[in-house]
Amino acid sequence: MQASQDTKxxxxxxxxxxxxxxxxxxxxxxxxxxxxxTRLEDVARQAGVSKGTLYLYFTNKEExxxxxxxxxIVATIGAAEQxxxxxxxxxxxxxxxxxxxxxxxxxxTPLAGIxxxxxxxxxxxxxxxxxxxxxxxxxxxxxxxxxxxxxxERGEFRPLDTVVMTQVLxxxxxxxxxxTHSYMPTCDMPAIAPQAFMETFIATTLRGLKAD
Amino acid sequence: MQASQDTKxxxxxxxxxxxxxxxxxxxxxxxxxxxxxTRLEDVARQAGVSKGTLYLYFTNKEExxxxxxxxxIVATIGAAEQxxxxxxxxxxxxxxxxxxxxxxxxxxTPLAGIxxxxxxxxxxxxxxxxxxxxxxxxxxxxxxxxxxxxxxERGEFRPLDTVVMTQVLxxxxxxxxxxTHSYMPTCDMPAIAPQAFMETFIATTLRGLKAD
Amino acid sequence: MQASQDTKxxxxxxxxxxxxxxxxxxxxxxxxxxxxxTRLEDVARQAGVSKGTLYLYFTNKEExxxxxxxxxIVATIGAAEQxxxxxxxxxxxxxxxxxxxxxxxxxxTPLAGIxxxxxxxxxxxxxxxxxxxxxxxxxxxxxxxxxxxxxxERGEFRPLDTVVMTQVLxxxxxxxxxxTHSYMPTCDMPAIAPQAFMETFIATTLRGLKAD
Amino acid sequence: MQASQDTKxxxxxxxxxxxxxxxxxxxxxxxxxxxxxTRLEDVARQAGVSKGTLYLYFTNKEExxxxxxxxxIVATIGAAEQxxxxxxxxxxxxxxxxxxxxxxxxxxTPLAGIxxxxxxxxxxxxxxxxxxxxxxxxxxxxxxxxxxxxxxERGEFRPLDTVVMTQVLxxxxxxxxxxTHSYMPTCDMPAIAPQAFMETFIATTLRGLKAD
DNA sequence: AATGAATGAGGATTCATTCAT
DNA sequence: TATGAATGAATCCTCATTCAT
Numbered sequence: 001m002q003a004s005q006d007t008k009x010x011x012x013x014x015x016x017x018x019x020x021x022x023x024x025x026x027x028x029x030x031x032x033x034x035x036x037x038t039r040l041e042d043v044a045r046q047a048g049v050s051k052g053t054l055y056l057y058f059t060n061k062e063e064x065x066x067x068x069x070x071x072x073i074v075a076t077i078g079a080a081e082q083x084x085x086x087x088x089x090x091x092x093x094x095x096x097x098x099x100x101x102x103x104x105x106x107x108x109t110p111l112a113g114i115x116x117x118x119x120x121x122x123x124x125x126x127x128x129x130x131x132x133x134x135x136x137x138x139x140x141x142x143x144x145x146x147x148x149x150x151x152x153e154r155g156e157f158r159p160l161d162t163v164v165m166t167q168v169l170x171x172x173x174x175x176x177x178x179x180t181h182s183y184m185p186t187c188d189m190p191a192i193a194p195q196a197f198m199e200t201f202i203a204t205t206l207r208g209l210k211a212d
Numbered sequence: 213m214q215a216s217q218d219t220k221x222x223x224x225x226x227x228x229x230x231x232x233x234x235x236x237x238x239x240x241x242x243x244x245x246x247x248x249x250t251r252l253e254d255v256a257r258q259a260g261v262s263k264g265t266l267y268l269y270f271t272n273k274e275e276x277x278x279x280x281x282x283x284x285i286v287a288t289i290g291a292a293e294q295x296x297x298x299x300x301x302x303x304x305x306x307x308x309x310x311x312x313x314x315x316x317x318x319x320x321t322p323l324a325g326i327x328x329x330x331x332x333x334x335x336x337x338x339x340x341x342x343x344x345x346x347x348x349x350x351x352x353x354x355x356x357x358x359x360x361x362x363x364x365e366r367g368e369f370r371p372l373d374t375v376v377m378t379q380v381l382x383x384x385x386x387x388x389x390x391x392t393h394s395y396m397p398t399c400d401m402p403a404i405a406p407q408a409f410m411e412t413f414i415a416t417t418l419r420g421l422k423a424d
Numbered sequence: 425m426q427a428s429q430d431t432k433x434x435x436x437x438x439x440x441x442x443x444x445x446x447x448x449x450x451x452x453x454x455x456x457x458x459x460x461x462t463r464l465e466d467v468a469r470q471a472g473v474s475k476g477t478l479y480l481y482f483t484n485k486e487e488x489x490x491x492x493x494x495x496x497i498v499a500t501i502g503a504a505e506q507x508x509x510x511x512x513x514x515x516x517x518x519x520x521x522x523x524x525x526x527x528x529x530x531x532x533t534p535l536a537g538i539x540x541x542x543x544x545x546x547x548x549x550x551x552x553x554x555x556x557x558x559x560x561x562x563x564x565x566x567x568x569x570x571x572x573x574x575x576x577e578r579g580e581f582r583p584l585d586t587v588v589m590t591q592v593l594x595x596x597x598x599x600x601x602x603x604t605h606s607y608m609p610t611c612d613m614p615a616i617a618p619q620a621f622m623e624t625f626i627a628t629t630l631r632g633l634k635a636d
Numbered sequence: 637m638q639a640s641q642d643t644k645x646x647x648x649x650x651x652x653x654x655x656x657x658x659x660x661x662x663x664x665x666x667x668x669x670x671x672x673x674t675r676l677e678d679v680a681r682q683a684g685v686s687k688g689t690l691y692l693y694f695t696n697k698e699e700x701x702x703x704x705x706x707x708x709i710v711a712t713i714g715a716a717e718q719x720x721x722x723x724x725x726x727x728x729x730x731x732x733x734x735x736x737x738x739x740x741x742x743x744x745t746p747l748a749g750i751x752x753x754x755x756x757x758x759x760x761x762x763x764x765x766x767x768x769x770x771x772x773x774x775x776x777x778x779x780x781x782x783x784x785x786x787x788x789e790r791g792e793f794r795p796l797d798t799v800v801m802t803q804v805l806x807x808x809x810x811x812x813x814x815x816t817h818s819y820m821p822t823c824d825m826p827a828i829a830p831q832a833f834m835e836t837f838i839a840t841t842l843r844g845l846k847a848d
Numbered sequence: 849a850a851t852g853a854a855t856g857a858g859g860a861t862t863c864a865t866t867c868a869t
Numbered sequence: 870t871a872t873g874a875a876t877g878a879a880t881c882c883t884c885a886t887t888c889a890t
Contacts, residue, residue, distance in 0.1 A: 018849090036248060037336050039884065050851050052888085061885070120332025122395030124249050129395045175387035183334030183341045230874085251859065262876050267861070442870095460672060461760050463863065474872050476866085485864070544756025546819030548673050553819040599811035607758030607765045654853085675880065686855050691882070 019057050019067075021047045027068050031113030031181070035065060035121045035128070066131055069114060074135050076105045081143055091151030092206050098147060102140075102173065103198050112177035119178055141166050148209075157209045165209075172201060231269050231279075233259045239280050243325030243393065247277060247333045247340065278343055281326060286347050288317045293355055303363030304418050310359060314352075314385065315410050324389035331390055353378050360421075369421045377421075384413060443481050443491075445471045451492050455537030455605070459489060459545045459552070490555055493538060498559050500529045505567055515575030516630050522571060526564075526597065527622050536601035543602055565590050572633075581633045589633075596625060655693050655703075657683045663704050667749030667817065671701060671757050671764065702767055705750060710771050712741045717779055727787030728842050734783060738776075738809065739834050748813035755814055777802050784845075793845045801845075808837060 025047035029038045040061060044051045058064040080098055087094045106112060122129040145166045151157035176194055237259035241250045252273060256263045270276040292310055299306045318324055334341035357378045363369035392406055449471035453462045464485060468475045482488040504522055511518045530536060546553035569590045575581035600618055661683035665674045676697060680687045694700040716734055723730045742748055758765035781802045787793035816830055 032335075034333065034336060040886085041884075051886090052851055052853095053849080055886075056849065116332075119390060119394040120328070121246065124245060126395075171391065172387075175384075175390065178331060178387065178390055179383065182331040183338075252861090253859075261874095263860090264862085264877065265875055268874065273860070456759075458757065458760060460670075464865085465863075475864090476872055476874095477870080479865075480870065540756075543814060543818040544752070545670065547817075548669060550819075595815065596811075599808075599815070602755065602811065602814055603807065606755040676882085677880080685853095687881090688856065688883080689854055692853070697881075 018047075018049070018053075022049070022054060022057055022064075023068050023071050026064050027072065027110060027114070030065065030068060030117060031110045035061075035117055035125060040064070062125075062128060065128060069132065069136065072111050073106060073114060074139075076101070077136065077139050077143065081139070084143060084147060091147060091154060091156045092209065095144070095147050095151070095209075096202055096206060098143065099169070099173075099202050100198075107173060107177050107180075107198070108194070113181045115174055115177045116181035119174070141170060144169055151209065155211055158211050160209075169205060173198070230259075230261070230265075234261070234266060234269055234276075235280055235283050238276050239284065239322060239326070242277060242280060242329060243322050246329055247273075247337060252276070274337075274340065277340060281344065281348065284323050285318060285326060286351075288313070289348065289351050289355065293351070296355060296359060303359060303366060303368045304421065307356070307359050307363070307421075308414055308418060310355065311381070311385075311414050312410075319385060319389050319392075319410070320406065325393045327386055327389040328393035331386070353382060356381055363421065367423055370423050372421075381417060385410070442471075442473070442477075446473070446478060446481055446488075447492050447495050450488050451496065451534060451538070454489065454492060454541060455534050458541055459485075459549060464488075486549075486552060489552060493556065493560065496535050497530060497538060498563075500525070501560065501563050501567065505563070508567060508571060515571060515578060515580045516633065519568070519571050519575070519633075520626055520630060522567065523593070523597075523626050524622075531597060531601050531622070532618070537605045539598055539601045540605035543598070565594060568593055575633065579635055582635050584633075593629060597622070654683075654685070654689075658685070658690060658693055658700075659704055659707050662700050663708065663746060663750070666701060666704060666753060667746050670753055671697075671761060676700070698761075698764065701764060705768065705771065708747050709742060709750060710775075712737070713772065713775050713779065717775070720779060720783060727783060727790060727792045728845065731780070731783050731787070731845075732838055732842060734779065735805070735809070735834075735838050743809060743813050743816075743834070744830065749817045751810055751813045752817035755810070777806060780805055787845065791847055794847050796845075805841060809834070 022043070026038075026043045028046060029043045032038075033042075038061075040054055041051050043064070044054050047054075054064065058067055080101055083101075084094060084098060087097075106115075118129065118132050122132065145162045148157060148160075148162040148165055152159050152162070176197055180194055234255065238250075238255045240258060241255045244250075245254075250273075252266055253263050255276070256266050259266075266276070270279055292313055295313075296306060296310060299309075318327075330341065330344050334344065357374045360369060360372075360374040360377055364371050364374070388406055388409055446467070450462075450467045452470060453467045456462075457466075462485075464478055465475050467488070468478050471478075478488065482491055504525055507525075508518060508522060511521075530539075542553065542556050546556065569586045572581060572584075572586040572589055576583050576586070600621055604618055658679065662674075662679045664682060665679045668674075669678075674697075676690055677687050679700070680690045683690075690700070694703055716737055719737075720730060720734060723733075742751075754765065754768050758768065781798045784793060784796075784798040784801055788795050788798070812830055812833055
């Protein structure tokens with residue numbers, strides 16, 4: 001319990017790392033199995049602690065899941081919001097940056113599995129769906145919508161319905177995440193190449209948005 | 213339960229109708245809840261029978277699910293295969309017909325929920341995934357691939373990699389089904405208009421395929 | 425099922441034969457699986473009738489079992505009792521005859537499986553055990569006891585405790601039946617030869633009983 | 637639940653004792669009811685725990701049964717094997733010791749009920765039958781066969797077929813166990829006296845085996 | 849803070865028995 | 870008589886959650 005300057009005994013450093021380890025294990029299991037099928041015992045085992053310990057840090061399964069989302073996705077969105085607010089250059093560049101950040105930080109990482117999970121199981125867990133909507137979907141969408149508005153306002157983008165355009169931008173990427181985390185890649189169909197998909201998608205979209 | 217002029221005793225009409233009623237109820241529940249979360253008791257209740265009755269018609273949950281797929285999706289694919297084999301006109305028309313059939317018979321009906329379910333839970337039920345791959349994905353993909361080859365052979369379509377092109381055709385539609393059956397439509401984001409999506413998609417694609 | 429010269433219409437002959445067919449099927453299943461593990465549906469199927477039909481002839485599983493015992497074992501005991509009552513010769517011959525009848529009619533037939541079944545499951549079905557005791561064990565034992573008494577009375581057998589001697593006679597044979605119907609014969613141990621066992625057993629016993 | 641001087645907290649003592657308590661309860665239930673008819677809930681209740689607790693210690697019913705056999709019968713056989721290997725005296729004495737150990741450790745205890753159970757239900761549970769054959773029947777038989785061979789080799793026993801003789805030795809004892817655990821002892825027939833049976837059996841057999 | 853033993857509600861499946869036809 | 874569809878109680882097993890230590 002006593003604070004100390006880096007000279008902490010190993011078990012204490014351990015204690016500080018615990019939540020991180022638990023969240024990492026939980027992310028892995030949720031992505032691997034889905035929400036309902038994830039057993040907290042497996043999460044605990046993977047983190048090297050007992051099942052009971054999990055409950056010292058997280059009230060229940062639902063809160064554990066929310067914490068995973070907060071620690072990873074929400075944090076990333078927050079950072080993006082701040083970066084966007086501070087950004088001073090061309091809106092096209094800003095948009096490209098935000099989309100590529102989404103790609104590199106989330107889509108191309110195991111975190112994409114969370115998006116797939118929400119699409120897949122959201123109906124069965126309304127509370128989770130609502131949480132995810134508020135903390136992730138709404139904030140993320142709104143960030144993009146605001147960038148679009150900024151571009152239009154500054155005469156960089158053609159005038160268009162920013163909300164609809166946000167959808168047009170968001171949907172394909174979500175679908176790509178879904179796809180890469182379903183069993184489909186395993187099956188006979190030759191794989192979709194996500195990297196190429198994203199690059200083409202962003203390039204095309206920015207061209208289409210350009211004023212004149 | 214409704215009276216009818218059928219000469220059979222009500223009891224026997226019942227027996228004939230049972231499998232249909234059970235399959236309908238099962239489809240509804242599977243689409244509503246997903247595979248794992250569907251309780252057979254709920255399926256039975258919705259069909260107006262007891263739990264045990266289900267087992268008179270279907271060996272277990274897995275077979276029930278397969279039966280739902282066979283009775284609906286596989287049957288539709290079979291019909292499409294036959295129609296395609298008998299078709300004599302332009303390949304573009306054939307392709308458009310097959311895609312629109314897919315749309316009207318499956319995507320635009322509750323059956324789309326089955327596709328979503330497989331994408332969502334296929335990883336957790338490998339046996340189901342294999343079945344679905346063989347009976348649905350492989351057959352469906354192969355049908356489209358053959359139509360593309362037919363078009364190229366007849367000089368109607370530009371020469372292209374038919375397998376990759378099949379993916380390009382299939383993936384967006386599967387994604388659309390996924391989307392319409394996730395909780396996302398419920399959320400703040402304005403809905404995607406599937407009908408418009410499909411029409412645009414087909415028109416664009418056919419234009420892109422045309423030779424010259 | 426085969427035609428015959430019987431004047432009755434086929435379905436009516438069928439009706440008369442039904443109980444026999446059902447009892448035969450039930451015997452087969454009970455011996456094969458044991459009492460608890462026998463499913464009435466299998467009995468019905470083997471007899472070529474529906475499950476419901478079984479209940480037209482037998483109130484329930486228990487009564488079906490009792491009927492099997494009555495139709496086979498009890499009937500045999502009854503015949504033996506009458507034969508014994510009518511018999512006029514040497515007690516040793518009578519005893520040998522009774523034991524050999526037991527052997528040929530029961531031990532060496534599938535009926536031995538019923539004895540095994542009672543030994544194996546009697547504890548779980550007290551009502552059945554009591555029935556079997558009264559109708560089979562008590563009557564059978566008492567028949568042998570009376571033969572022993574007759575032999576002693578007529579000076580043919582040494583005086584001895586007839587009840588204990590009955591046990592000595594009965595137990596090994598029951599054991600033999602048990603043995604031949606357990607899974608043990610399947611296992612590595614070389615098989616016991618029941619025929620030789622019985623012949624030796626009877627010969628030895630009669631020698632041992634002889635007066636002087 | 638009883639207080640004790642053990643320094644461990646009651647809770648931990650409990651944990652150590654649990655498997656034993658569960659095995660004891662399981663043995664009791666299996667012997668009482670047979671394998672199929674034993675409900676795991678009853679085992680749990682008798683051990684004073686809930687259904688779920690059982691599954692903390694044993695994967696499923698089958699493994700629970702195997703554990704009962706291992707902890708009791710297999711262990712006893714192992715001890716007998718070692719004792720036999722270390723034994724240095726007359727083969728007749730060794731054989732008598734082994735048979736009497738079998739008697740006192742198993743036949744005369746509730747464990748005999750396991751033998752009865754296997755004879756009674758082995759046919760319905762092939763996996764269990766195989767396990768029991770390998771771990772108990774084969775090892776036990778082989779132990780006796782080796783003792784017979786030792787006696788013959790050392791000129792103590794008449795030359796004879798050791799495998800057949802093993803059967804002659806084993807069968808009656810198994811039958812005795814069967815008998816004492818069937819409902820038969822409850823019935824009208826005067827009881828077999830197992831103790832006397834075994835003593836006579838061993839004495840007679842050893843006499844018969846003696847060379848010259 | 850950490851443990852891990854214990855719980856018990858919940859769901860898939862089986863089968864003796866009933867009953868409308 | 871005969872059918873066979875329907876029932877529902879019974880049982881195995883799982884897993885989120887609790888709590889004594």
